[in-house]
Amino acid sequence: MSATPASFAPAAALERVTFSYRDSASRALCEIDFVLRPGEMVGIMGASGAGKSTLVKCLNRLVPAFEDGDFSGRVTVAGASSDDRPVSDLAATVGMVFQDFEAQLFSTNAGLEVAFGLQQAGLPREEIIARIGPALEAVGLGGFESRDPTTLSGGEKQRLAIAAVLAMRPRIIVFDEPTTDLDPEGRAEVLELIQSLRGQGLSLILIDHDAEALRACDRVLLMRDGAIIAEACPEQIMPRVADLESAGVRPPDLNRAWATLGLEPHPRDLATAERYLRERLGERLAATDNAARDARPIAPDRNLLTVSALRFAYSTAAPAIEDVNLTIAAGEFVAIVGRNGSGKTTLAKLIAGLLTPAAGVIRLDGRDRHELSALEAAQAVGYVFQNPDHQIFAATVEDEVAFGPQNFKLAPDEVSRRVAEVLAAVDLTALRSRDPFLLSKGERQRLAVAGILALRPRLLILDEPTTGLDYREQRRMMTLIEELNRSGIAIVIITHTPWLIADYARRVVLMRRGRIRFDGSVSEFFADEDLLKLASFRPPEINLLARRLGLDALNVQQFVTAIRALRSRDPAA
Amino acid sequence: MNTEKLSAHPMAIRGVIPQGSRAPHRPATAPPSAAPRRAHELRLMWRNTRMVVLSVLTAALYAAVLVPFKVVPLIPGVTELRPGNAIPVVCSFLFGPAAAWGSAIGNMIGDFFGGVGPGDVFGFFANLAYGYIPYKVWTIVAAPDQSPVALTPGTLARYVLAALAASMLCADLVGWGDNLLALRPFWVLGNIIIMNNMVAAIVLAPLLLAAIYPRVRRAHLLFTDLMPEIEASARPRRLVGFAMLLGGEVTAWLAGNLVSAGYWRPALVPAAFNVAPYTRAVALTVSPAIVIAIIGMLLL
Amino acid sequence: MLTSLYLDRASAIHRLHPVVKLFGLFVVFWSVFWVDRPLALVPIAVLLILAAQVAGAWPNFYAFRWFLILMIPPTMIEWMAVYRQGPPLIDFWFIHLSGAALRYGFGKGLRLAELLAASILFLSTTTVEDFSQSLINLRxxxxxxxxxxxxxxxxxxxxxxxxxxxxxxxxxxxxxxxxxxxxxxxxxxxxxxxxxxxxxxxxxxxxxxxxxRGFGAGVRPTNLSAYSMTRRDVVACALLIVIGTVYFLLYLYGYGAVTP
Incomplete structure (x- = not known):
């Protein structure tokens, strides 16, 4: 748990390691020196492409034995040079858990999944069988031996991957963005599990682009363009808000607020932060009248969407949607939240016309959905799927955007006018003749939005548009959506990300077991403890702090404004 | 990884590889165990992890797309066209031997989800041939390094030949196998399979190849890129193989059709077998031709 | 969404060694191969029905009911078209339909349905893991x-x-x-x-x-198969061999053929 004596031989070490991928002009790693001590937990953060994954892949020789490119430098693992050793040779020493949980499960049941690596090592059958149970037990999946991985949730799949690594009894476990594709519940499960592995002599490395996840590490590295630009304990590195942001990392809310307010020292957690402010602001806090209500107005001048008494079931099983009533007005920005399987996506698909309701009415612009032509419906509501790769197929970015308008047989000059307009809106004009498959994930996500925007919908539904993106790409995506909203398009966004709701949404709809359990403002939602528990949803840290202090602030910006207002009330403070 | 290859490595020439850290040109996925020097590529490919994964993906794609992508009835009630039938041909040009195994496994899985169709062992090998032959024949009949994309009339003819060579052996094998088990007459199954495969290969596969081939090449996932150690046999040997394949499969197809439909009663076949419905006569007449075609295929 | 046909039960058939089940599938193929007569195919059908009952595989058979029934007529037609023996009931242009041809065609259709049924039974009682493990056992x-x-x-x-x-x-x-x-x-x-x-x-x-995870280590991966040959398996094998032999004898002595 705590720092280990320096006399211990390092668990692994990289000396002046430089690597560039085949076909790439720039270096993915640039003269990296890094020592991993036994029993320590190191966090690595940085934007996509900063070299985080490349660095950890040096430990089990995926770089350069699997990834092709120019490599130089020395890597030592468990006291021995790893030169010339095949990747499989290091599998028992360095375990690795990857972001893509579907790509690292190979078996048709959980027990065999755990056994897989042990089988490869040729361990005796009895030994393997003896290790399966405890490994599953250790990740909280006891008794799951014969479960098909397909039936597990994302968090469970990731825990299964960890069990499979644990069974190999490695000395080092690397977690390469294990929670990026998970919902908050799965994310919490996995992070908690990783914490529980500490103090067993294991060296852990956790990669994440959200700094909050790394606050519990012994040491954190900040990477940018293939180099380690900062290395310190979390208490020292988190306050460097500007450095984090410029490296494409989301700094913790508390640190951001403290930095903006120019306060010192930065708090380590919520309790310290509260004590700090109470000490300094004292009775002025008690005097707040909580008048700063949600300032962002809702303008329900015209109903774009009216859903009434909607019901839907996938099979004979329990209905996926039951008695749902919902109205969305022009210009609104709504977030739909709820656990996985609560019916969010099903509702969106019903509105988009991909599913047919069993009962109830969906009205778009006051007209029953059935009465609309395909084009009219597409102009009323657009739906962007979660994974942009589920629709991109054309040879160029332009062709991809033109696909929709062409299908609806718009005139060629109208098509090209729309393509130009939409590409400008999503900021892809410069890439218009590129092959979409070469774009980054964030760019592909924006391209998918562009493909729908080209049909000029008045209401846009986006299903988890920021999942799998790094912080910088998430911000960019959300700025785009915000601009669309300002230009008059109503936005409905399905999301799990608290800060995103706090920063952008004006209304929250909570779904649970196919029904709407809450429909109201963001601050009401964040304030309702029972509701939050039901949805296993944790509001942003800064909102929690604000409410403890009796202030009304959803995000850092509002918090800073509120504190400044308090301070200015009495210049003596 | 062998040492003589390393010395010829471009990075070694540029002097980037420091002592003690040799970056192999190709991923060191192969176990260093001593294996026979010149194994057949259908065996060799299993040593490369990426190739194993590509065969898995071919299989999963084939099985996953065969079922849900709606069929287009060609002759209503008798046979239907599935876009999935283009996958073995497309993958063949991309992933070579991995596509051959992938198609075989994918077909088997498709059967698993729908209840194993009888004669599945034959379906396995038939689809292996269907995924294996296109790229092999292509590299014989087309210029070296000719990409199967942007076909001109000249190269199109060669492409059609490659697809036909593959479809026909596939049809022969299923037709023969099902005849052997006396499940379906050769003339029914043999011709339907050729037609289905050829329509998919000519109408759909070139469009998919045009979109996918350049991208796979850029990602360095073409099998020629992944396994440069696969060397083609000497050309004369390949030409003999090609001749045997074509001769064998055409003979098998003609004989199978004629005998099973009752238009030809080969003199060599015992009279007892030469009665309708000729299942045993078909098996006897077609078998030698099939064997020749298979040997030819392995020599390609 | 399609899923695998496996039904999680603990029947006697489920617990058979997967290689024995594979052998059983083979024996059904082998047996029906030697006979054309619909009557000779009935015992196999009875055995399959019994096995389906023991294995509790009816849900899958119910799901495939139309497929099983509807595959018989086209197969009949295909084979009747090439069967030319026996005194014709109908003789018109290229159609020569005899009573034997009808029986012959029906036999073919029934046999195809039986093979499908045997396959469904196999898939209902064997997991993918066991299947792939039995393949490894078979080298x-x-x-x-x-x-x-x-x-x-x-x-x-x-x-x-x-x-x-x-x-x-x-x-x-x-x-x-x-x-x-x-x-x-x-x-x-x-x-x-x-x-x-x-x-x-x-x-x-x-x-x-x-x-x-160590794939490609060059070691022979451990075989995890949980099955060993039990008495039950030996008995099942013996039974299957008897069935296979009986059907071959039926063929040898001409009882399996359709007579014009």
């Missing part, structure tokens, strides 16, 4: 069997993504059912490319994860 190389079981795991995933892609393109106004047969086949391109490319994006991730 199929580990990596081939592994590729098969991994592909199995991925099929539902890919199928899901194929269906999603179709929906996504429909939302952009794309019509998959337009034009003649060839045109309709071609219209699947915008659906197949994303599925294909999505799979390709995974290749490196998957190969990397495999190697990180």
């Amino acid at each position: 199929i190389p580990y990596r081939v069997a592994f590729a098969m079981s991994l592909a199995f795991r991925l099929v539902p995933l890919f199928m899901d993504s194929a269906l999603t892609v179709v929906q996504a393109q429909r939302l952009r106004g794309y019509d998959f059912d337009q034009g003649n047969v060839f045109e309709r086949l071609r219209r699947y391109v915008p659906a197949m490319i994303p599925v294909f490319m999505g799979a390709l994006r995974r290749v490196n991730n998957m190969a990397m994860a495999l190697e990180a």
